[in-house]
Amino acid sequence: MSARAAVIRATPGPPHCTRPVLSHTNAYAExxxxxxxxxxxxxxxxEILSGxxxxxxxxxxxxxxxxxxxxxxxxxxxxxxxxAIIAAIRRAxxxxxxSRIAVCGGIGPTPDDxxxxxxxxxxxxxxxxxxxxxxxxxxxxxxxxxxxWIDKPEVSEANxxxxxxxxxxxxxxxxxxxxxxxxxxxxxxxxxxxxxGIPREFGTIVEEELIPTYFxxxxxxxxxxxxxxxxxxxxxxxxxxxxxxxFPDVTVGSYPQVxxxxxxxxxxxxxxxxxxxxxxxxxxxxxxx
Numbered sequence: 001m002s003a004r005a006a007v008i009r010a011t012p013g014p015p016h017c018t019r020p021v022l023s024h025t026n027a028y029a030e031x032x033x034x035x036x037x038x039x040x041x042x043x044x045x046x047e048i049l050s051g052x053x054x055x056x057x058x059x060x061x062x063x064x065x066x067x068x069x070x071x072x073x074x075x076x077x078x079x080x081x082x083x084a085i086i087a088a089i090r091r092a093x094x095x096x097x098x099s100r101i102a103v104c105g106g107i108g109p110t111p112d113d114x115x116x117x118x119x120x121x122x123x124x125x126x127x128x129x130x131x132x133x134x135x136x137x138x139x140x141x142x143x144x145x146x147x148x149w150i151d152k153p154e155v156s157e158a159n160x161x162x163x164x165x166x167x168x169x170x171x172x173x174x175x176x177x178x179x180x181x182x183x184x185x186x187x188x189x190x191x192x193x194x195x196x197g198i199p200r201e202f203g204t205i206v207e208e209e210l211i212p213t214y215f216x217x218x219x220x221x222x223x224x225x226x227x228x229x230x231x232x233x234x235x236x237x238x239x240x241x242x243x244x245x246x247f248p249d250v251t252v253g254s255y256p257q258v259x260x261x262x263x264x265x266x267x268x269x270x271x272x273x274x275x276x277x278x279x280x281x282x283x284x285x286x287x288x289x
Contacts, residue, residue, distance in 0.1 A: 247278040
């Protein structure tokens with residue numbers, strides 16, 4: 001467990017759920033001097049909440065955002081319900097420390113894909129038929145028809161729905177799929193992104209579009225690890241409390257590796273000399289690492 005415990009916030013789930021939806025706040029993302037803004041992830045999907053689909057998208061974006069110097073402060077999973085999506089988006093917008101919001105999933109052609117409308121409602125904007133999004137969908141439909149995958153080259157009404165996006169959206173490239181990813185400026189260098197939930201598409205868009213263009217300018221955190229063999233985690237409580245008091249700008253977490261009988265103490269901060277000083281202090285407090 002981290003020396004700075006993560007906050008877990010419960011929000012109501014869909015009627016068929018027996019437990020609340022949990023959103024997790026990352027202790028790594030505590031505000032630090034000269035931070036360039038935090039990231040929030042809103043993952044949309046009944047299939048995630050039911051356990052039928054594993055959410056690999058959030059972990060991928062969290063790793064990339066952390067390395068870019070815009071760490072994720074929380075990940076919230078909500079059902080395919082407009083009210084739940086709207087509420088999650090507004091919670092993220094209302095936090096002034098969050099400058100990047102990624103809404104993932106629910107932008108396909110079927111009736112249960114409600115994310116575009118929910119984003120528009122959360123921002124107080126109407127939907128419009130975006131010519132760039134429609135043109136991309138039209139070109140893909142023609143290629144799919146030429147390949148014999150669909151019967152007609154025309155854009156179906158269901159696929160046309162995918163081109164109805166909130167006014168003011170910038171359509172990003174999705175070279176692996178049809179659903180248009182969006183970047184929406186919400187003021188003061190704050191951006192909201194709407195991304196497809198299909199992992200193959202999501203990963204490519206994050207790595208080729210989001211990180212280079214919209215997450216640049218941050219400073220990657222400094223991370224150090226100290227490894228202990230056969231040390232019970234509880235014995236590290238006091239040394240970690242000392243570090244927390246003496247190095248408030250360094251986050252310290254303990255991560256047991258049970259299979260290897262190893263305990264990893266991970267230290268993380270903005271300034272290398274401070275993190276290295278904390279490592280030296282930890283070794284002085286517990287020298288068998």
